[in-house]
Amino acid sequence: MDPVAAWFRWLDDAHGINFTVAYDAFDRARFLRGLLMTIELSVSSIVLSLIIGAVGAGMARARNPILRGCVYWIVQFFRNTPPLAQLYFFFFGLNSVLVTHGANGLPQPLVGNVAWAILSLSLFAGAHNVELFRAGIEAVPATMLEAAESLGYSRFGTYRHIILPLAFRISLPAVNNNLVNLVKTTSVAYAIAVPEMLYVSNQIWSDSLNVPEMMLLLLVCYLALVGILVRFMGWWERALRVPGFGA
Amino acid sequence: MSTTLSRYAVAMSALALLLAGSAFAAGPAAHGSILAALWKWTPFLLGGFGFNLVISALSMLIGTALGFALGLGLIARGRLMRAACGFVMNLFRNAPRLVLLFMCMFLIPFKLSLFGTTVPLPGWEKAVFGMSLAVMANVAEILRGAVQSIPTAQWESAESLAFSRFQTLWSIILPQCLKRMIPPWMSLYSIITMDTVLVSVLGVGEVMTLTGEALASENNDRLLLPFYGYVLVWFFLYCYPIGLWTARLERRYAVK
Amino acid sequence: MRRILGTLLLSCAALAGATAARADVLDDVKARGTLVVGTKADYKPFGFRDATGAIIGIEPDLAADIAKRLGVKLELVPVVSSNRMQFLDQGKIDLMIATMNDTPERRKAVLIIDPDYYASGVNILAPKASGLKSWDDIKGKTVCMIQGSFYTKDIGEKYGAEILAFKGVNEATQALKAGNCVGVVYDDTLVAALLLEPEWADYGMPFETILEQPWGAAVKTGEDKLAKIVSDAIIDWNKTGFILAEEKKYGLPNAPYAVEMNKKYAAH
Numbered sequence: 001m002d003p004v005a006a007w008f009r010w011l012d013d014a015h016g017i018n019f020t021v022a023y024d025a026f027d028r029a030r031f032l033r034g035l036l037m038t039i040e041l042s043v044s045s046i047v048l049s050l051i052i053g054a055v056g057a058g059m060a061r062a063r064n065p066i067l068r069g070c071v072y073w074i075v076q077f078f079r080n081t082p083p084l085a086q087l088y089f090f091f092f093g094l095n096s097v098l099v100t101h102g103a104n105g106l107p108q109p110l111v112g113n114v115a116w117a118i119l120s121l122s123l124f125a126g127a128h129n130v131e132l133f134r135a136g137i138e139a140v141p142a143t144m145l146e147a148a149e150s151l152g153y154s155r156f157g158t159y160r161h162i163i164l165p166l167a168f169r170i171s172l173p174a175v176n177n178n179l180v181n182l183v184k185t186t187s188v189a190y191a192i193a194v195p196e197m198l199y200v201s202n203q204i205w206s207d208s209l210n211v212p213e214m215m216l217l218l219l220v221c222y223l224a225l226v227g228i229l230v231r232f233m234g235w236w237e238r239a240l241r242v243p244g245f246g247a
Numbered sequence: 248m249s250t251t252l253s254r255y256a257v258a259m260s261a262l263a264l265l266l267a268g269s270a271f272a273a274g275p276a277a278h279g280s281i282l283a284a285l286w287k288w289t290p291f292l293l294g295g296f297g298f299n300l301v302i303s304a305l306s307m308l309i310g311t312a313l314g315f316a317l318g319l320g321l322i323a324r325g326r327l328m329r330a331a332c333g334f335v336m337n338l339f340r341n342a343p344r345l346v347l348l349f350m351c352m353f354l355i356p357f358k359l360s361l362f363g364t365t366v367p368l369p370g371w372e373k374a375v376f377g378m379s380l381a382v383m384a385n386v387a388e389i390l391r392g393a394v395q396s397i398p399t400a401q402w403e404s405a406e407s408l409a410f411s412r413f414q415t416l417w418s419i420i421l422p423q424c425l426k427r428m429i430p431p432w433m434s435l436y437s438i439i440t441m442d443t444v445l446v447s448v449l450g451v452g453e454v455m456t457l458t459g460e461a462l463a464s465e466n467n468d469r470l471l472l473p474f475y476g477y478v479l480v481w482f483f484l485y486c487y488p489i490g491l492w493t494a495r496l497e498r499r500y501a502v503k
Numbered sequence: 504m505r506r507i508l509g510t511l512l513l514s515c516a517a518l519a520g521a522t523a524a525r526a527d528v529l530d531d532v533k534a535r536g537t538l539v540v541g542t543k544a545d546y547k548p549f550g551f552r553d554a555t556g557a558i559i560g561i562e563p564d565l566a567a568d569i570a571k572r573l574g575v576k577l578e579l580v581p582v583v584s585s586n587r588m589q590f591l592d593q594g595k596i597d598l599m600i601a602t603m604n605d606t607p608e609r610r611k612a613v614l615i616i617d618p619d620y621y622a623s624g625v626n627i628l629a630p631k632a633s634g635l636k637s638w639d640d641i642k643g644k645t646v647c648m649i650q651g652s653f654y655t656k657d658i659g660e661k662y663g664a665e666i667l668a669f670k671g672v673n674e675a676t677q678a679l680k681a682g683n684c685v686g687v688v689y690d691d692t693l694v695a696a697l698l699l700e701p702e703w704a705d706y707g708m709p710f711e712t713i714l715e716q717p718w719g720a721a722v723k724t725g726e727d728k729l730a731k732i733v734s735d736a737i738i739d740w741n742k743t744g745f746i747l748a749e750e751k752k753y754g755l756p757n758a759p760y761a762v763e764m765n766k767k768y769a770a771h
Contacts, residue, residue, distance in 0.1 A: 080486035081479045082441035084448075085455065089479055092674060093472035095681045106632050107682035113667070184343035191448055193647075193667040193678075198345065203668070206585065207656055209612070211353045218346055226341040291556045356593065369595070448670065450586050460552045460581070463545040463673040466700070468680050 018210035021217060027204050034200030035221060041117060041186040041196060042225070046179050048122035053129025053175075057167070058159055060134055071130070078127030084188045086124060091116045091192045117189040125182040129175060136171030137163055169240050176233040180226055187222075197221060255488060262480045281473050288461045288474075295454035296481055298371070302453065303440040305375045310382020310439075311432070317383055318390030324412070332387070339384035344377075345445050351377035352449045371453075374446040382439060389431045393424035430497040437489045441482060454478055528597050529728045537576045540566035541596035544581035545671045548696065548753035549602050561749045562600045565620070565720075568745070569598065569736055583670060584651030588612050591723050598722055598733065602690070605719035606653050614724045619717030620737045620746065621692075622760030625654050628679065628694045629686030631707045638662050638710055647675040647684040654714055658688060696755045717760065742768040 008022035020027040059071045078086065091113060099107045111119075140163050148158040168175075190198040201214045320332035339347065351373045359366045397420050405415040447455035458474050532538050542562040543550035550560040558579045570577035580596050587601045591613050604623075605615050627646070629635050641664040648655050650668040659666045667684055669675045675687045676697075687694075691712045697703050720737070722729050740746050741764040750757050 076487060076490070077479075077483060080437070080441075080490055081482045082444040084444045085475065085479050085482065088455070089472070089475040092677045093475045095683070096468055096471055096677060099681050106630055106685075107680060109682045113678075113683060180341070184341070187343045187345040188445070190345070191670065192674075193669050198343075198349070199668075202585070202650065203655070206651055215346070215350045215353065219342055219350070222343050222346060223338070223341050287554050291552070291554065294556065353589070450581070450583055452581065456581075457552075457556075459671055459673055460545045463547060463671065464552045464554075466547060466702075468677060468702070471677060 017213060018208060019213050019217070020204060020208045020210060021214075027208070030200050030204060031197070031217075034195055034197040037114075037194065037196040037200075038186055038225070041114070041121065041189060041194070042183045042229075044118045045121040045125060045182055045186065048118065049125035049129055049179075049182065050175075052122060052126025053133050054164060054168075056126065056130035057133035057137060058164075060130065061137070061159070075127045075130050078123050079131070083121065083124045083185050084191060087117065087120045087188055087192060090120045113192045114189075114194050117186075117192060117194045121182060121185060121189070124185065125178055128178045128181075132171045132174045132178060133167055135174075136167035136169075139170050140166045166242070169242055172233075172237050172240065176230070176237070179233065180229055183225055183229055184222065254491065259484065262483065281470060284465055284467070284470055285473060285477055288465075291461060292454055292457055292477070295452065295457035296478075299440065299443040299453045300485075302371060302375055302378065302443045302446065303436065306378035306382050306439055306443075307436050309375070310379040311386050313379060313383035314386025315390060317387035318394075319416075321387055321391045322394050336384045336387045339380045340388065342381075344381050344442050345448065347381055348374055348377040348445055348449060351380075370449065370451045371446065374443075374449065374451055378439060378442070381442075382435065385435050386432065389428050389435070390424065392431075393427045394420060396427060397423055426500050430493050430500065433489055433493040433496070437486045437493070440486060454481070527728065528594075528723060528726045529732075532573065532575055532597055532729070535575070537578050538566070538570045538573055538598065539578045539580055539596045540569070541580045541582040541587055541590055541599040541601050542566060543583070543601050545583070545673055546602055546693070547672075548755060549693075550581075561753055561755075562602070564749055565600055565740070565746075566598070568740070569733060572732065572736055584649055585670075587651075588721070591721060594723065597729065598720065600720045603719060603721060604653050604716040606716065609653070609719075609721075612724070613721040614726060614730055615719035615721045616730050616733045616737065617719075618734070618737055618741075618764070619719045620740065622715060622717040622758060623690040623692040624712030624715040625658070625688060626691040626694055626708050626712045627686040627688050627710050628676075628697060628703075628706055629709060630705055631709075632705070633685055633709075635686065635709050638713065641685065645684040647678050647687045649675060649689070653716070654688070657714075692755060692758050696753075699754060699756075738768055741765050744769070 005023035008019050012018045012023075021031045022028070056071055056075065059067055060075075062068055062071075095109055095116060098110045100110065101107060144162055144166065145158060148162045153161065186196060187198045189196050190202070193199065197218060201218050205211045205214045317332055317336060320328055321336065323329055323332070352370060355368060355373045355376065359368060401419060401423075402415060405419050410419070443453060444455045447453055447459075450456065455478065458478055462470060462474055540563075542558060542560070544552055544558050546560075548560050550558055550562045553559050558581060563579055566579065567577050580590070582590055582596070582599065582601050584601075584603075587599050587603060588609065590596045591599045599613070600620070603609065603615075605619050609615060627635070627641070635641065639662065641662050643663060643665070645665040645667055646658075647667045647669060648658075649672060650670055652668075655666060655668055658664065667675075667678060669678065672689075672693075675689070678684055679687045691708065694708045698706060698708065720733055722733070741761075744765050746761045747757055747765055750761065
């Protein structure tokens with residue numbers, strides 16, 4: 001690490017281009033923790049949003065109109081409001097209301113800010129997923145449903161074994177797009193002091209006043225993360241491909 | 248049309264109930280003062296919301312113009328042109344919008360000196376520029392998708408009728424594309440409008456910043472939920488109709 | 504490839520910056536007829552909003568006095584801790600009076616005017632039931648702070664506390680009330696002002712005030728003429744007790760620094 005660090009120190013002294021992350025151990029540790037937090041937020045939200053999408057799309061097919069209505073309005077709410085405002089509503093609004101009192105009478109939050117960020121982001125992306133899965137479900141040919149019924153599958157069984165796998169594969173490209181958007185949206189967690197990449201970079205550049213360098217590093221890291229996700233989703237699409245569906 | 252209106256009416260009444268409900272949840276004595284506080288700050292907050300709408304409108308305008316140009320570059324015949332435009336598009340699509348905004352706010356100077364005149368660049372203009380870049384990349388992709396969805400037969404027919412590439416695009420392909428582009432473009436407008444709240448993180452005085460300041464001035468934590476809920480309601484009331492309209496247009500323009 | 508784009512962006516910015524106008528700020532102000540001052544808009548009572556949206560408070564009043572002395576109109580621009588120095592540097596504001604602590608690092612970036620117009624130390628706003636007695640008690644615990652404060656890194660490193668830094672004062676106190684942190688580390692004068700209000704009755708300021716730092720008004724580096732005018736104004740404020748009166752007007756207890764400065768200058 002020493003020659004690399006030395007070169008970056010030279011870069012700072014000679015040209016004023018200051019990449020403290022390269023030569024300062026404390027800043028490097030901070031930035032890596034931020035990167036890990038972004039990855040943690042992304043992975044947790046992706047998994048949770050897929051679950052929400054599957055469950056929500058199933059509930060949207062329910063026979064009970066009240067249940068269908070509930071799903072419809074919740075989905076519309078999360079699709080038509082800004083994720084930052086949702087996050088503020090959850091963390092600064094709802095969190096204050098849901099306060100319990102601990103042992104010595106001190107207020108205890110129900111969950112921490114990272115958990116609220118994951119919850120808010122998952123609901124945001126999950127709502128979009130519900131719509132995408134619904135479109136996928138509608139694209140499943142009726143002949144499949146009739147065949148399943150004639151084979152004696154229950155309504156839930158049809159959904160679980162026939163409809164969901166096919167709908168998932170059909171909607172995967174669009175879901176892919178949504179998940180990439182989710183990874184980019186994790187940066188709004190900055191506003192509630194979740195120590196993800198943008199927050200940590202802000203701290204570093206407040207101390208070292210090296211804004212453009214940190215911006216560049218941040219941009220490169222996000223592009224790398226998105227690149228990895230897209231690569232993975234492409235592999236997953238190919239692995240799940242069913243002949244006769246999609247391009 | 249009537250289902251759309253009735254859905255919208257249900258939404259509005261439900262939200263009104265929700266807002267009143269959250270005010271009531273704070274206790275009977277307080278609810279009057281919460282609604283009073285909301286009413287007192289409404290003109291101030293509405294000004295902020297209007298600012299959000301202006302930022303999104305300008306960004307869409309500039310970004311769409313730039314996006315058309317970039318989109319044409321994406322379907323160009325030269326490989327180098329396609330690669331370069333593809334790179335630019337991917338760069339601005341894959342970068343988080345908050346990071347793009349940060350970059351524009353910090354890296355663009357506060358004023359430009361061109362040929363003796365100085366042009367001041369306030370923060371919100373830099374934010375518009377940043378958003379326009381994001382819009383540009385998305386519009387380019389929408390254009391490319393629309394052009395690709397036109398059957399190849401159209402291109403071949405045009406070629407057999409001795410249309411040049413430019414004439415083919417201008418007279419045949421693009422007019423058909425425009426209709427197909429409208430639903431995703433409207434969807435993009437909705438997304439960009441919602442993303443304008445990101446500029447609050449950079450200190451621009453739009454509705455989220457102003458809500459924070461109003462709350463600071465009131466200094467009453469029972470107002471948190473109602474105030475943030477209020478802002479959410481406004482965005483919902485603006486973006487939900489756009490979503491309904493987009494869905495209607497998609498059904499109308501669905502190509503078999 | 505991305506690096507090329509980044510360097511291109513940087514060089515464009517540098518080029519544009521280099522060709523920016525280099526006129527004297529004071530001349531610009533006189534020519535414009537308006538003094539643009541950056542103050543806080545979310546930090547009661549130093550700078551906050553009234554229902555019409557106007558920025559009011561102690562610092563806007565101080566800014567109005569400076570504008571009066573220059574014989575120009577006043578325009579207030581809201582700033583936050585993380586952008587106040589950048590705005591000054593970029594020329595977006597001519598003068599900054601925004602609860603900024605005077606530190607040697609900041610003196611390198613902007614021209615801080617002597618004498619300092621106010622002072623405060625750092626203390627914590629914590630519930631009485633928390634049982635916190637001294638700074639060492641926050642080790643391993645979570646405390647809330649404001650982004651851009653000069654003591655964020657120091658306190659975090661020195662006392663081993665987890666820091667949650669929020670954009671503004673309001674967000675930090677909201678997080679405290681919900682229990683996301685054991686206390687808000689903050690200027691002691693502000694904590695004292697908050698504790699006067701009934702909703703903070705169960706809270707206290709248990710630690711000893713440390714890092715006593717004066718607050719400085721600032722102008723862009725090199726703007727000596729404007730600095731001199733502001734400096735004279737500050738001396739005058741302390742002489743006439745203007746600052747003490749302002750504190751009283753907004754319900755703040757008199758800070759010891761202000762009392763001391765008043766005594767010092769009134770004697771002349």
